[in-house]
Amino acid sequence: MRASSIKNELEACASAVNEFLLSSLSGKPNELYHASSHYIRTGGKRLRPFMVVKSCELLGGGIKRSLPAAAAVELVHNFTLVHDDIMDNDEMRHGVATVHRQYGLPLAILGGDVLFSKAFEILSSEVKKAGVSDSAITEMTGKLANACTVICEGQVTDIDFASNTKFPSEVQYTDMIGKKTAKLFEVSCALGALAAPAPSERDVANLSMFGRNVGVAFQLVDDLIGAIGDPKVTGKAAGNDIREGKKTLPILLAIKRTKGANKEKIMRVFGSKTATSAEIKDAVRAVSDIGVDEDVRNSAREHMRRALASLEEYGDLPARRSLAFAADFIVGRSL
Template identity: 80%
Template sequence: MKTSGSMKKSELESCASAVNEFLISNLDGRPKALYQASSHYIRSGGKRLRPFMVIKGCELLGGDIKRALPAAGAVELVHNFTLVHDDIMDNDEMRHGVPTVHHKFGLPLAILGGDVLFSKAFELLSYSGRKAGIPDSAITEMVGRLANACTVICEGQVTDIDFASNTKFPSESQYIEMIGKKTAALFEVSCALGALSAPDHSGKDVENLSSFGRHVGVAFQLVDDLIGAVGDPKVTGKAAGNDIREGKKTLPILLALRKAKGDDKDRLMKVFGSRTASAQEIRDAVRVVSDVGVDEDVRNAARQHMARALESLAGYGGRPARDSLQFAADFIVGRSL
């Protein structure tokens, strides 16, 4: 017999499959190479956490997957658009075991493929949303909210770039504000769009689900940063201590630098941002980050945001979709290193 957890996992996979099918059917056209570039990451798989939250947010308020798919597809297209452009800015060659779009298809097609993802997102919301029976007033608000989220993501990305180029380290609150824009904005709008897709929603419902998504998004990035600092390469698919080598000023590294003393701090500072550091030096730095107890500090910060997220859903007890949203939240915080 399946456990509740395995049932929820199969639910996540079922939603991912429906979203993939919907997106692939909408990313088919000529020139073929353009659509191959735009759909490259989507075809390579993924958990589809943001679309899952759209779908379950809609179901929480009496909707179904048919009504939710246009918005679910739209947020996943925007997410993939940001991945394509992030990889170009970082000049990365691999993402989760597959070549990056610009590495496989060249820079011009990667930029244009990203542009297609961005414009298709709003096409799905507008045209497919209307076909799914969503009224124009709700579609107008959805388009406005998704457009605003895209702007906020860009603001967060530039702030992150500023952190990287500045010799000073940001404060913890500055860092949380940055990831609140760069990462949490898309989780927040995913949940808002889920509510707006439902046939019977109130302004308070949209506000509650937005709050849930915002705090889940912050928790997601905190755990992601922890994985980037001390994650097992066999699990993460990235080199050990990848964020340390690249000099990323993430919360785990900020906390480690604050807590480490003497030789340990010197070991960490020596390789921070050093592309020429040896594998052994990076391993030593990862051990320093692990030994000073950063893992528990960051997970506790993530749990605090998760508790605030779940408070936002307190009024929806007894609805199966609420349990599904909580499962997704728990899955995010519990991801292994």
């Protein structure tokens, strides 16, 4: 499969999901629905909905059966983004004003709540219209609700990391992102499987494991981009995560392994809102020189190996190739 082919698949899926989402997020008062759909209207790759759709296709379903579940997952994802930005007091997300900055804190909170409730409204009504059985819908609803709980647990753990003077271990950090980030990828694939005509428990387990490992790999690469990514490529400020004092894996590894002047350069910037551009540049170079890029990439690749192993029994089906190629895209993102 060529890169252009998977890009076309991603865009086609994103277009269908966006149309469904925007039709669902309309009503009165207008400002409430404008706030709730703010991030959706700015675009995005819709990787999680793509995982829903392709997991369903892998088991003999199609986008008609999986689209409502894909939309529900994306609504939950956007709900977490709105509330994360409020907690972090961020002003920008991917080049646009955050919801609470654009619409004010009360509307941002309520807009996020609408996203959350709409996700389950869609699961309880639109999924049934797509031909999915009541028993499957009940299981889907339970899994998505549990995922929301686990994501909250991961978020609190991340907050604890930030407030603690000690640095978490690699195992502790991986466990945290397994909850905060990977759980939604996991449930995306599970919901896609359950939307298929006749999934087995093994199918749901296999695809859940695929999604979980893809999600961990996704966050590891995201962490690498946040630490040493090129702003011209990523669209994010250089050394953003270092300056904000985020205890991500590449930063943990860098601080653990370096000594002397390089460590001083990193610690001078770590968590410092007043760090100069030159100091940030020096810190980014120090982290890069330690070689954490390859270590984090290797960890992400190991999770991808586990992800692909869980799909081995599905042979060379087109949907399996799409899932595998999308996973490769995630790990291979440029810095």
